[in-house]
Amino acid sequence: MSSTSGTSGTSGVGRVSDGNSATADTRNDADARRETAVEAALARLDLPAKVALLAGADMWSLPADERIGLGRLVMSDGPAGVRGEQWTPDDPSVALPSPTALAATWDLDLVRRAGRLLAQEARRKGAHVVLAPTVNLHRSPRGGRHFECFSEDPLLTGGIGVALVSGVQDGGVATTPKHFVANDSETERYTVDVRVDERTLRELYLAPFETIVRTARPWGLMAAYNAVNGPSMSEHAELNNAVLREEWGFDGVLVSDWTGARDTVRAALGGLDIAMPGPATVYGDHLVRAVRDGLVPETVVDQLARRVLRLAARVGLLAGAPAAVPAEELPAPIDGEALVRELAARSFVLLRNEGDVLPLDPAPASVALIGAAAAEPRIGGGGSAQVFPTRLVSPLEGLRAALGEGTRLVHALGADPRTFLPPAAFPCTAELLGAQGTLGTAALPGGDLRWLGALPGDVPFAQLTAVRLTGTLNTGATGGTGTTDAARTTGRHQLAVRGVGRFRLEADGEVLFDGTLLPEGEDPAAAFLNPPEHRVELELAADREVAVSLTCTMPEAGGFAGFGLVSFTLGHAAPTVSAEELIEQAVAAATAAEVAVVVVGTTEEVESEGVDRAGLRLPGRQDELVARVAAANPRTVVVVNAGAPVLMPWRESVAAVLLGWFPGQQAGEALADVLLGTVEPGGRLPTTWPAEEADCPVWEVTPTDGRLDYPEGLFIGYRAWQRRAGAAPAYWFGAGRGYTRWSYEGLEARLTEGAAGSTDTLAEVCVRVRNTGDRTGREVVQVYLATDGSDRSRPDRQLAGFAVVEAAPGAVATARITVPRRAVQTWDTTAHAWRTAPGVHTVEAGPDAGYRPLTLALVVPQD
Numbered sequence: 035m036s037s038t039s040g041t042s043g044t045s046g047v048g049r050v051s052d053g054n055s056a057t058a059d060t061r062n063d064a065d066a067r068r069e070t071a072v073e074a075a076l077a078r079l080d081l082p083a084k085v086a087l088l089a090g091a092d093m094w095s096l097p098a099d100e101r102i103g104l105g106r107l108v109m110s111d112g113p114a115g116v117r118g119e120q121w122t123p124d125d126p127s128v129a130l131p132s133p134t135a136l137a138a139t140w141d142l143d144l145v146r147r148a149g150r151l152l153a154q155e156a157r158r159k160g161a162h163v164v165l166a167p168t169v170n171l172h173r174s175p176r177g178g179r180h181f182e183c184f185s186e187d188p189l190l191t192g193g194i195g196v197a198l199v200s201g202v203q204d205g206g207v208a209t210t211p212k213h214f215v216a217n218d219s220e221t222e223r224y225t226v227d228v229r230v231d232e233r234t235l236r237e238l239y240l241a242p243f244e245t246i247v248r249t250a251r252p253w254g255l256m257a258a259y260n261a262v263n264g265p266s267m268s269e270h271a272e273l274n275n276a277v278l279r280e281e282w283g284f285d286g287v288l289v290s291d292w293t294g295a296r297d298t299v300r301a302a303l304g305g306l307d308i309a310m311p312g313p314a315t316v317y318g319d320h321l322v323r324a325v326r327d328g329l330v331p332e333t334v335v336d337q338l339a340r341r342v343l344r345l346a347a348r349v350g351l352l353a354g355a356p357a358a359v360p361a362e363e364l365p366a367p368i369d370g371e372a373l374v375r376e377l378a379a380r381s382f383v384l385l386r387n388e389g390d391v392l393p394l395d396p397a398p399a400s401v402a403l404i405g406a407a408a409a410e411p412r413i414g415g416g417g418s419a420q421v422f423p424t425r426l427v428s429p430l431e432g433l434r435a436a437l438g439e440g441t442r443l444v445h446a447l448g449a450d451p452r453t454f455l456p457p458a459a460f461p462c463t464a465e466l467l468g469a470q471g472t473l474g475t476a477a478l479p480g481g482d483l484r485w486l487g488a489l490p491g492d493v494p495f496a497q498l499t500a501v502r503l504t505g506t507l508n509t510g511a512t513g514g515t516g517t518t519d520a521a522r523t524t525g526r527h528q529l530a531v532r533g534v535g536r537f538r539l540e541a542d543g544e545v546l547f548d549g550t551l552l553p554e555g556e557d558p559a560a561a562f563l564n565p566p567e568h569r570v571e572l573e574l575a576a577d578r579e580v581a582v583s584l585t586c587t588m589p590e591a592g593g594f595a596g597f598g599l600v601s602f603t604l605g606h607a608a609p610t611v612s613a614e615e616l617i618e619q620a621v622a623a624a625t626a627a628e629v630a631v632v633v634v635g636t637t638e639e640v641e642s643e644g645v646d647r648a649g650l651r652l653p654g655r656q657d658e659l660v661a662r663v664a665a666a667n668p669r670t671v672v673v674v675n676a677g678a679p680v681l682m683p684w685r686e687s688v689a690a691v692l693l694g695w696f697p698g699q700q701a702g703e704a705l706a707d708v709l710l711g712t713v714e715p716g717g718r719l720p721t722t723w724p725a726e727e728a729d730c731p732v733w734e735v736t737p738t739d740g741r742l743d744y745p746e747g748l749f750i751g752y753r754a755w756q757r758r759a760g761a762a763p764a765y766w767f768g769a770g771r772g773y774t775r776w777s778y779e780g781l782e783a784r785l786t787e788g789a790a791g792s793t794d795t796l797a798e799v800c801v802r803v804r805n806t807g808d809r810t811g812r813e814v815v816q817v818y819l820a821t822d823g824s825d826r827s828r829p830d831r832q833l834a835g836f837a838v839v840e841a842a843p844g845a846v847a848t849a850r851i852t853v854p855r856r857a858v859q860t861w862d863t864t865a866h867a868w869r870t871a872p873g874v875h876t877v878e879a880g881p882d883a884g885y886r887p888l889t890l891a892l893v894v895p896q897d
């Protein structure tokens with residue numbers, strides 16, 4: 035058969051310069067003019083004015099200084115959408131798939147486009163800095179922010195991070211890769227002292243930051259809350275000044291995590307440029323005094339202020355300084371919804387597809403769509419990464435639209451794993467109350483109220499004494515659980531208050547609750563990350579209208595903890611049948627349908643910032659639901675709506691397993707695209723998925739006496755699994771398949787010229803793969819470097835490069851992969867330097883870490 039070549043891909047790290055020398059000259063000139071403007075501005079500031087640049091004026095911004103033509107600089111979370119200064123459903127943001135999904139695309143060009151979309155959103159929202167990406171590692175699957183990080187592998191994390199940062203900065207908006215460094219779990223996150231050896235720190239946890247800093251040159255970075263081997267990261271002079279700045283050449287700002295700056299002198303000397311949020315920080319007058327008392331040299335303050343001015347200049351906020359990206363070079367507008375849909379579909383990982391049950395092509399005559407997440411998917415993980423979407427397409431809506439009239443689609447709840455009631459689905463009005471009466475009102479689409487940093491209508495926080503949320507519960511209407519059966523709206527409705535503070539809940543004037551809810555634990559952010567709930571039950575008949583009102587009295591002026599935060603939820607659930615009946619209904623629907631699609635997933639309580647996970651089982655009775663549906667219908671497809679690994683005890687007894695992550699706001703459209711085969715599931719696992727909790731190489735995330743040891747050293751993820759006798763993971767790092775098949779046909783490797791010197795590149799590797807199936811498809815070709823096994827301190831093999839290729843049926847595609855020199859280097863803890871391991875290394879190519887059919891010896895010379 036004659037073979038046409040498919041598209042080839044590149045590996046490793048993203049492109050940051052276009053290599054055009056005229057453009058490079060113009061940029062150098064702009065850089066020089068920017069630095070001159072920064073120095074001129076700095077020279078005009080006295081000590082208090084310089085210090086004023088170093089701390090938040092409020093929750094999200096740095097102050098303007100008109101005397102030097104400096105504008106107000108606004109920062110915003112976060113990795114999966116740009117919230118802006120408001121955090122409210124009436125100021126929504128395009129919600130992207132969460133970072134594990136972005137990493138699962140393994141596609142640097144696509145992720146760069148995601149970065150450009152974030153920049154576009156930032157500009158729309160008036161933000162100059164996006165507090166992203168999160169490039170901590172998947173050390174343990176229990177890490178609460180696992181969904182927010184990319185991978186267990188530093189090379190993949192670094193590559194995706196470079197692509198995202200480059201994309202955002204293409205749009206003239208700054209990033210802050212975070213959290214520098216070793217913020218890999220949440221328990222005692224503000225204070226934990228991570229004890230990690232020097233080599234592990236260098237080869238694993240610092241590695242993605244180093245790649246990003248050296249390659250994408252981010253304009254900012256965020257210091258982690260935690261300490262590393264003693265000093266807190268906002269005060270870590272060795273890592274912040276010696277490593278990050280002197281060794282890697284970082285010239286951006288280092289901003290604290292929110293409330294992470296705790297000591298004036300140590301933070302200033304430790305290289306922390308910006309203390310957030312404000313206005314009360316350890317900088318301000320405290321820093322002016324420290325300089326006057328001789329504890330901090332003024333030259334240090336100059337250095338911090340210089341970097342803040344440089345950031346402002348880069349984003350176009352300093353008069354006389356050229357912005358890093360001139361207006362005429364900004365990328366063309368992006369269709370956010372279309373890109374989110376494409377990203378999601380390309381991130382979905384197909385882990386099993388028995389008898390090619392997928393794609394559903396032609397469309398079946400009947401489909402039973404099962405699960406709470408099928409009607410109300412989780413589109414993102416909890417915490418600061420959360421945004422309110424501009425639109426939300428559920429799997430139910432997406433499939434209904436895509437399947438059309440020809441397919442009978444029924445939805446059954448099956449099991450609802452949520453332990454908190456969902457926000458009321460009826461429209462609400464929020465009244466902002468002050469001592470003299472109403473200060474303003476805001477319309478909300480449901481019972482979720484969250485204002486952070488600013489209030490609607492710019493009502494001053496200091497005047498706010500209470501907020502009253504009102505709405506009409508129509509018992510004939512769709513309830514919060516997605517129940518559409520009007521008969522079931524007669525019966526026991528549940529209402530809930532969720533939040534921290536003093537609340538009064540009334541229905542038709544009757545007081546149902548009047549009391550105070552207190553946060554659990556000591557995490558100050560828990561009040562809005564994981565607030566408590568109080569529920570009441572209400573017997574109601576159908577077709578009734580009940581006036582519901584929930585009043586929250588402000589605990590103190592300025593909202594919770596002086597942050598300017600008002601956050602609470604009015605929850606509602608319509609009457610429903612028992613848990614057992616729900617499963618029976620789902621089984622009946624599955625039995626009657628040609629295909630059953632069950633959407634299972636984690637909940638807000640399971641995957642969120644601020645808490646680590648207790649375990650990896652799917653919450654509620656979802657495992658039982660899948661097992662019983664699969665027993666009833668051999669064509670059962672399970673879609674997993676989770677940002678991090680979950681156990682799937684039924685995985686061998688269902689026809690297909692599709693990992694859908696937290697897919698962002700176009701969830702249902704992307705799912706329909708993939709299930710019906712318009713698009714191939716393009717994702718591959720960025721992290722190994724275990725079969726059992728007990729097999730996980732790293733489980734412990736709870737510090738002992740304030741310390742969290744990393745005793746496993748380099749052996750996390752697949753590096754650990756490949757040393758474990760007798761325990762294989764459920765799915766290896768890199769695993770996943772599309773709708774076609776591939777054969778790995780050829781491998782060549784060539785040492786880069788001068789590889790024994792100081793170049794960053796070790797070798798060029800070419801992998802030829804053939805599409806042996808009957809559909810055009812994409813493959814993520816992975817290259818690993820294996821040692822000869824003589825040095826047991828090194829992992830047996832490590833990812834050394836990857837590329838995405840595409841080919842038509844029968845065609846060959848060539849993946850050209852650049853292997854970085856780091857792939858054969860170890861950190862020498864005596865010389866405190868990188869050292870090449872010379873000798874024979876094996877280049878291996880394949881579709882995942884567990885299967886590498888092509889191998890080749892590569893002899894690496896001594897440095």
Ligand code: BGC
Binds near residue numbers: 111165212291292
């Ligand atoms: C998180 C950061 C986030 C910041 C601002 C912190 O609690 O750790 O990732 O950027 O809050 O919301």
